[in-house]
Amino acid sequence: MDGRSIRHFSHDHDLMRFDVNCEEESGQLCQACILPIDFGNLLSCKGCDFALHDACASLPRKLEHGLHRHPLTLQIDIKNTEDGFFICSACRQESCGFMYKCCQEDCGFKIDVKCASFVWPFNHIAHPAHPLLLKLVNHEYNCEGCNQRSAIVAHCSTCYFPMEFKCLTLPRLVKYKHDVHPLTLYCDKGFTMKFVRLPYWWCEVCEEEINVQKLFYICHDCNTTLHIECLMGKYPYLKHGHRIKVNGLELEIASNNGVSRPICYTCHRICKDKLVFINGKDVCFCTIDCVHYSTKDVENLTFE
Structure with missing residues (x-):
């Protein structure tokens, strides 16, 4: 050991600690939270592509957790589970990263490491006036970040401001390949964005209008x-x-960054998202929902 390398229980090789600044591109994903490692410290393996955020390497x-009555245990071997992924019980999003699982065998509670790592009260950029507290309710709220309905929210105890976990776990800073500056998570509840001089708000990718009262990403320097x-x-x-497996169907998750975009087997539309789900050479799905709809038709297909 040279003082910069450590052995982590989730990996067989020594990990080296590195610093990532805003100008660098680490090009690596954290195996715990599956987010790009764009800022701060990371632990990286020299022999393979395994990497962790420094904070994710320190997970207990x-x-x-306040969302569940039983103790939770960190699980790191998601790829060896039956389906190869899980749906977080808090944010309801699919993940193939590390998860915290209920210690009770007959309990299906699972939570990803992002949702499990919250410390309450929580200060969010969308509501700087007051901290947010965990709130479990028997009815659904409209999230202030995305306007979707959820019964598991953070809530301001002073004023009405519910936010669901999907929005709470979004990274505050991200990198965008067509901007030299980091983009910041933002929303404008007061209708004021004095630092921006654009006459309207539009998305650089889809070229559709952005609702500035909901969460979006912005570069303060370039107005992206x-x-x-x-x-x-x-x-x-x-x-x-x-x-992964969806309804017993084996699928490979692939990057959708080729010159031409595939056509979805189910909806027959061009797959526009960053990821696609492939079965064999000729069957491609744009979403997991499309996989569910067509499972009966393609259940006999396997990887070639």
Whole structure:
């Protein structure tokens, strides 16, 4: 050991600690949270592409969380589970990263490491006036970040401001390949964006209008604005090259960055998202929902 390398329980090789600044491109994904490692410290393996955010490498092996009554245990071997991925019980998003699982065998509670790592009260950029507290309700709220309905929210105890976990876990800073500056998570509840001189707000990717009262990403220097999904994709916590099963159908997650875009087997539309789901050579799906709809038709297909 040279003082910069460590052995982590989730990996067989020594990991080296590096610093990533705003000008660098690490090109690596954190295997715990599946987000790009764009800023701060990371632990990286020299022999393979395994890497972790420094904070993700410090996750406790056991945890108690306000969303669940039983203790939770950190699980790192998601690819060896039956389906190869899981749906977080808090944010309801698919993930193939590390997860915290209920220690009770008959309990299906699973939570990804992002949702499990929240410390309450929580200060969010969309609501700087007051901290947000965890709130479990028997009815659904409209999230202030995305306007979708959820019964698991963070809530301001002073005023009405519910936010669901999907929005709470979004990274505050991200990199965009067509901007030299980092983009910041933002929303404008007061209708004021004095630093911006554009006459209207539009997304650099889809070229459609942005609702500035909901969360989006912006470069304060270049006035670049993007929808969250256009920047991060529909499945920001699934990674290309990973294999999963949906209703027993084996699929490979692939990057959708070729010169031509494939056609979805189910909806017959061009696959526009960052990731696609491939079965064999000729069957491609644009979403997991499309896989569910067509499982009966393609259930006999396997990888070639």
